[in-house]
Amino acid sequence: MSTNERAFPEEERAQRENSWWDALCRRDKQADGRFVYGVKTTGIFCMPSCASRLPLRENVQFFVDAEAARRAGFRPCKRCCPGNPSREQRQGAAITHACQLMAQAETSLTLAQVATAVGISPYHFHRLFKAQVGVTPKRYAAALRGQRVRALLSGNAPVTQAALAAGFHSSEQFYQESHQLLGMPPRSFKHKGQGMTIHFAIGACSLGATLVAESERGVCAVLLGDDATALINELHALFANATLVAGDATFEQRMALVIRAIDSPGAPLALPLDIRGTAFQLRVWQALRDIPRGTTLSYRDVAEKIGQPDAVRAVAGACAANRLAVIVPCHRVIRTDGALSGYRWGIARKRQLLESEAKGSHDG
Numbered sequence: 001m002s003t004n005e006r007a008f009p010e011e012e013r014a015q016r017e018n019s020w021w022d023a024l025c026r027r028d029k030q031a032d033g034r035f036v037y038g039v040k041t042t043g044i045f046c047m048p049s050c051a052s053r054l055p056l057r058e059n060v061q062f063f064v065d066a067e068a069a070r071r072a073g074f075r076p077c078k079r080c081c082p083g084n085p086s087r088e089q090r091q092g093a094a095i096t097h098a099c100q101l102m103a104q105a106e107t108s109l110t111l112a113q114v115a116t117a118v119g120i121s122p123y124h125f126h127r128l129f130k131a132q133v134g135v136t137p138k139r140y141a142a143a144l145r146g147q148r149v150r151a152l153l154s155g156n157a158p159v160t161q162a163a164l165a166a167g168f169h170s171s172e173q174f175y176q177e178s179h180q181l182l183g184m185p186p187r188s189f190k191h192k193g194q195g196m197t198i199h200f201a202i203g204a205c206s207l208g209a210t211l212v213a214e215s216e217r218g219v220c221a222v223l224l225g226d227d228a229t230a231l232i233n234e235l236h237a238l239f240a241n242a243t244l245v246a247g248d249a250t251f252e253q254r255m256a257l258v259i260r261a262i263d264s265p266g267a268p269l270a271l272p273l274d275i276r277g278t279a280f281q282l283r284v285w286q287a288l289r290d291i292p293r294g295t296t297l298s299y300r301d302v303a304e305k306i307g308q309p310d311a312v313r314a315v316a317g318a319c320a321a322n323r324l325a326v327i328v329p330c331h332r333v334i335r336t337d338g339a340l341s342g343y344r345w346g347i348a349r350k351r352q353l354l355e356s357e358a359k360g361s362h363d364g
Helices: 010-026 066-071 087-104 111-117 122-133 137-154 159-165 171-182 186-190 228-238 249-263 279-289 299-305 312-320 347-363
Strands: 036-039 044-046 060-063 197-205 208-214 219-225 243-246
Touching: 010 060, 036 066, 044 066, 060 066, 087 111, 087 122, 087 137, 111 122, 111 137, 122 137, 137 279, 197 219, 197 228, 197 249, 208 228, 208 249, 219 228, 219 249, 228 243, 279 299, 279 312, 299 312
Parallel strands: 197 243
Antiparallel strands: 036 044, 036 060, 197 208, 208 219
């Protein structure tokens, strides 16, 4: 018995080993790295997922790690190689290294260059990367370029210099992709909406005061609050250099459609949207729009849904950055323990929305 094992009370250790035995019987790969087991009749220790024959329970001894098994006199299995990184762990490390290389490279790297650097064939690398990251290497590289150019444009760099420094091959290539990356012309982004005209109006809904703003591309902000002046100030902060114009009667008719979508769970919104964000944020927001009304997901659920299970905090950040209240339903994301957690427009509104949607779902 290892020192680590002695630290566990007898009853707790028995419960733990029972759960390990269950994982061993399932050959659970998720248990690899949590423990190893030794077989007394052979003197060999293995990982839980090892494909060797299942031993009898009375012949099994559990250890917290490979070193503890070695100290007890067991030899590592040549089939599963316990103590060494698993195939999945090696692949995960390679993809993590690839992401770091792409992020640190001063110029764009080709698929073959990155694959060679991490020791995987280009075809296999492409498949692994998409499975683990959730997007292709090409799209990931494009997202990195987008992040770099946004940071540079937010500073003092001229547009052309920012494009080339971010990894675009030419200013022409950047301008071709700029609308998708930035949601507006580069110079407008650089000056926080300069050159843009945004129409807005403020009305009332079941959640309080509501500001709806629309650019030439579609609805670009739906903000909730208690004070009209505060909502206008928030819109100014989002588009500091845009021209803000109070909406006319025609605009207010379109605004009424947004109000209806807020007040009536499940009501369709037949208006174009102008959703602006990073590549990661756009993936999160699309996942939120796919959550059926009357149901919720945890932040971890959303992270797994977009193929990045470790990005729970980043998912929470994307929810907090959402500018389209209710339309992009970040209120449908809760903590794993069921708590409502933070909401940009207040926990009380989040609770009210969820209760209204649950009622609407049952009534429907």
